Amino acid sequence: MAIAQFHPEYDAEREHAWHLSCWLEAGLEAWAVHETGSGRLMALYADKGEGIPENARLPLRPASVTFTAMPETSTLVPESALAPGTELRHLKLVHGKVPTGLLRDEPVEQIGARCIYLHDEVAERTLTLRFPQARSVPLQTLLIKLGLSGSGPEMVLYRTKDRMDLVIGNAGKLELCNTFHATAKEDLLYYALFAMEHCGMSPAATPLRIGGSLLVEADEALLAMYFKDVQPLSSGGVPFIGNGPVAEAHHWAALLEQYTCA
Numbered sequence: 001m002a003i004a005q006f007h008p009e010y011d012a013e014r015e016h017a018w019h020l021s022c023w024l025e026a027g028l029e030a031w032a033v034h035e036t037g038s039g040r041l042m043a044l045y046a047d048k049g050e051g052i053p054e055n056a057r058l059p060l061r062p063a064s065v066t067f068t069a070m071p072e073t074s075t076l077v078p079e080s081a082l083a084p085g086t087e088l089r090h091l092k093l094v095h096g097k098v099p100t101g102l103l104r105d106e107p108v109e110q111i112g113a114r115c116i117y118l119h120d121e122v123a124e125r126t127l128t129l130r131f132p133q134a135r136s137v138p139l140q141t142l143l144i145k146l147g148l149s150g151s152g153p154e155m156v157l158y159r160t161k162d163r164m165d166l167v168i169g170n171a172g173k174l175e176l177c178n179t180f181h182a183t184a185k186e187d188l189l190y191y192a193l194f195a196m197e198h199c200g201m202s203p204a205a206t207p208l209r210i211g212g213s214l215l216v217e218a219d220e221a222l223l224a225m226y227f228k229d230v231q232p233l234s235s236g237g238v239p240f241i242g243n244g245p246v247a248e249a250h251h252w253a254a255l256l257e258q259y260t261c262a
Helices: 087-095 122-130 139-147 185-198 218-227 249-261
Strands: 001-005 018-025 030-034 041-048 064-069 072-076 104-108 113-119 153-159 161-169 172-182 208-211 231-232
Touching: 018 122, 018 249, 030 249, 041 249, 064 122, 064 249, 072 087, 072 139, 087 113, 104 139, 104 172, 113 122, 113 139, 139 153, 139 161, 139 172, 139 249, 153 185, 161 185, 185 218, 208 218, 208 249, 218 231, 231 249
Parallel strands: 018 064, 153 208, 208 231
Antiparallel strands: 001 041, 018 030, 030 041, 072 113, 104 113, 153 161, 161 172
């Protein structure tokens, strides 16, 4: 799981030159650095543990900072159905009892909706003590962006701790977006096939793009038995840092995608 790749031109002390993206998940945290303007990926570091890893190599004064914190409780609401002050009610209609926390919303312009969400406050406070300007980006918004990037039908499956997120897009149209409780590889397969059936699609004709911090080889092997076309999740092919490809980059697709939303 540990990964550490740095571009030879990356200099943490170079001011206002970098965008810092962070992934905050209990027992697993990661960060990535892109060069502002060019968008070059300059660094990626991830490891198990608590607290931001390899703290000394973080940008000293980044131009911008974003983060995604897990677990996340979220839902999509059409802009036309969202009245000011009703955000929490919409979240409770979907999830019932929701955790305490700072309620946020993020526009999803591609589908004319808004993502209403809550996430882990403790992880956020740890980050914002060092980077007060850090802006939250919900996982659901990132996955919708990835799921709608293709020219035809495709499914995005993203696995994190005890959950999987599914997005089905079809030539820019959102067919399905949902989160499921999943602890075993069989859960991933069951819900993926269920979603395919619900949308009237076939696993033999729909590409499956997979990623996530807790995706493992056994998950990928089982899914490949039922889906004809299984690909690592990425918005633009295999990312590189300098001359070297990022190892297992699809594990960090949502982290790397934050830069485009910054």
